Amino acid sequence: MEEIDQALRDGFFYVRVGDNDIIHAQQIVLSTHLRARCVVHFLQLVIKDGLTAICSAAVVAMDKAFSVIASVRRSANDTEIVYKATKLHLLAKNVTRWNSQYYSIKGFLRILEIDPLIQTKLNATKEKSNRLTNKMIGILKELVLILEPFQGATDDLQADYETLGNVIPAYLDLLNKVSLSSEEEDGTIINNPNCPFASKIFHCADLVDALKKSLKSRMSYVLQDTYYVSGNKQNNALIVNHFFQNIFLGAVLDPRFKKCWIAATSMSEHALLNSVRFELTSRYSKLKDDESESHSNSTNEKQQFTNQESGPTQSKKERNLYSTINTPKRTPSTGSAKILDELEVYLSEPNIPMEELDDSGVLQPTRALKYWKLHSHRFPILSLVARDIYGCPTFSASIERA
Numbered sequence: 001m002e003e004i005d006q007a008l009r010d011g012f013f014y015v016r017v018g019d020n021d022i023i024h025a026q027q028i029v030l031s032t033h034l035r036a037r038c039v040v041h042f043l044q045l046v047i048k049d050g051l052t053a054i055c056s057a058a059v060v061a062m063d064k065a066f067s068v069i070a071s072v073r074r075s076a077n078d079t080e081i082v083y084k085a086t087k088l089h090l091l092a093k094n095v096t097r098w099n100s101q102y103y104s105i106k107g108f109l110r111i112l113e114i115d116p117l118i119q120t121k122l123n124a125t126k127e128k129s130n131r132l133t134n135k136m137i138g139i140l141k142e143l144v145l146i147l148e149p150f151q152g153a154t155d156d157l158q159a160d161y162e163t164l165g166n167v168i169p170a171y172l173d174l175l176n177k178v179s180l181s182s183e184e185e186d187g188t189i190i191n192n193p194n195c196p197f198a199s200k201i202f203h204c205a206d207l208v209d210a211l212k213k214s215l216k217s218r219m220s221y222v223l224q225d226t227y228y229v230s231g232n233k234q235n236n237a238l239i240v241n242h243f244f245q246n247i248f249l250g251a252v253l254d255p256r257f258k259k260c261w262i263a264a265t266s267m268s269e270h271a272l273l274n275s276v277r278f279e280l281t282s283r284y285s286k287l288k289d290d291e292s293e294s295h296s297n298s299t300n301e302k303q304q305f306t307n308q309e310s311g312p313t314q315s316k317k318e319r320n321l322y323s324t325i326n327t328p329k330r331t332p333s334t335g336s337a338k339i340l341d342e343l344e345v346y347l348s349e350p351n352i353p354m355e356e357l358d359d360s361g362v363l364q365p366t367r368a369l370k371y372w373k374l375h376s377h378r379f380p381i382l383s384l385v386a387r388d389i390y391g392c393p394t395f396s397a398s399i400e401r402a
Helices: 002-010 039-051 056-074 076-086 098-114 134-157 164-177 205-223 226-230 235-240 242-252 269-310 335-348 368-374 380-389
Strands: 012-018 023-029 181-183 189-191 355-357 363-365
Touching: 039 098, 039 134, 039 205, 056 076, 056 098, 056 134, 076 098, 098 134, 134 164, 134 205, 164 205, 164 242, 242 269, 242 380, 269 335, 269 380, 335 380, 368 380
Parallel strands: none
Antiparallel strands: 012 023, 181 189, 355 363
16 A cells, blocks of 8 residues: 555556566556646635635625625516616626626626616615625625636636646736735835735735635645756656646746746746756757657658669769858757757847737737747747647636636
8 A cells, every 4th residue: 555655646656467477567657647737727726715714794795795686687677677777787606616706796896886876776675684785895896806817817727729838927926916915125014016906905805815825835836846946857757747847838938928927936047947948958859859750751661662663863962163162151050059049039039918919900818829830930949849838738628617
């Protein structure tokens, strides 16, 4: 049992296979290390941890809001009153989906914003005891304000395009937004300037603290890659940390972020970029070997077919006329040196905008793969590795999608 437990922690185990005459050991690698962790799933667990820690006043406010919404939806008269006053419909909550509750409360607050007196017009809130007080409405506004970046990160990370480069920036951004205070060099505690709602939270600070604690507990693994921190190059480290390498490379090779996120961590930019350089050269060598093997096989087949058709071909000699007059050609950078040259040029250029206009004039998130396709003529080798990296998804299925 101890051997099995240790094997599960290591990520592989040995089994003895064969008949009575021939028995040999075979290494079995666990599949959990051959695919990416579902980052979106961890994010949902963080949100659920936070919602279980909200104060009793917030629970009462949410329950009353959902009660009013359910009553309005059951009444054709109240539904018509709401629509005539606001041109909106109230959304029902789904108890198994936190974001449906988020949108339900957000929609209810929107209706109250358009018509502050709407509660006095509804049969569901004819009695004052059924109405939400100003304090309850304030609590609900805080809940929506806190959960909004988490909803945005959920939608962004499970979008229908490459999102690997978003993982580390999203984690760091959420961590900043749930840190209400920061400490100055002299020890003074101030509102965190990176938190947009630091001065607006009065009733739901316990929710923010719970989200921060859970975020660090469940998702800090994206910054705890021993391969990059210690430079460990052992084979088992390469297997176990393969997804982490993709996360780091995805963030660096995303032209919207590049190096800007490193300052928000405790990592050394110099050490991290050195590890990125090492990994890029290793990835390129692997891709080149695979391509060479494939090209060699196809060339041999083609050459064999040509020889059968036309017999042996004559060898071509290099033309050396004027070789003593012309200036010798400069040997271009090739292989690993070329990809490192391309990386330095890429990092020296400004980051591109987070969004861009599509053909219809609508703002859409800038796609990393589109960038590498358009600039493949400038970065032929680096773009090859980037396209290979962004094939790794950050989620295994659509989660909590409304």
